[in-house]
Amino acid sequence: MSTPIIEVCIPTYKEEDYVVKTIRSLTKQNVWHQTHVTIADYDPDHTLLTRRAIMNGCKDIINKISIVDVDRAGVGYARHMGIMAAHGEYIVCFDADCEFVSIDSIELLVRGLNDSVK
Numbered sequence: 001m002s003t004p005i006i007e008v009c010i011p012t013y014k015e016e017d018y019v020v021k022t023i024r025s026l027t028k029q030n031v032w033h034q035t036h037v038t039i040a041d042y043d044p045d046h047t048l049l050t051r052r053a054i055m056n057g058c059k060d061i062i063n064k065i066s067i068v069d070v071d072r073a074g075v076g077y078a079r080h081m082g083i084m085a086a087h088g089e090y091i092v093c094f095d096a097d098c099e100f101v102s103i104d105s106i107e108l109l110v111r112g113l114n115d116s117v118k
Helices: 019-027 048-057 059-064 075-085 105-116
Strands: 006-012 035-041 065-069 090-093
Touching (some): 006 019, 035 059, 048 059, 075 090
Parallel strands (some): 006 090
């Protein structure tokens, strides 16, 4: 896989009811073609339910999703481990229950970052 420009890191803990909706809302972003998703799962059982939900709900895009198992240490550490596993030029963190309102949310973030370094 070529390095995506944008990596979205999503820490999860027993959030199988939300994470697929969040990933699906990411696919509607106008920069989806240059995006990869890293799920940092810090549930004590590494949420078999979350994995099943992702596998069943995202079969068509599973090649754009990585899952990192994180020891039970909390959302901050899980987010950090997701960032460490990411390979994108830009890394954006979102919660597992975050659904995007605008299709250009991530694009505007990246554009703002690019403009700030000029």
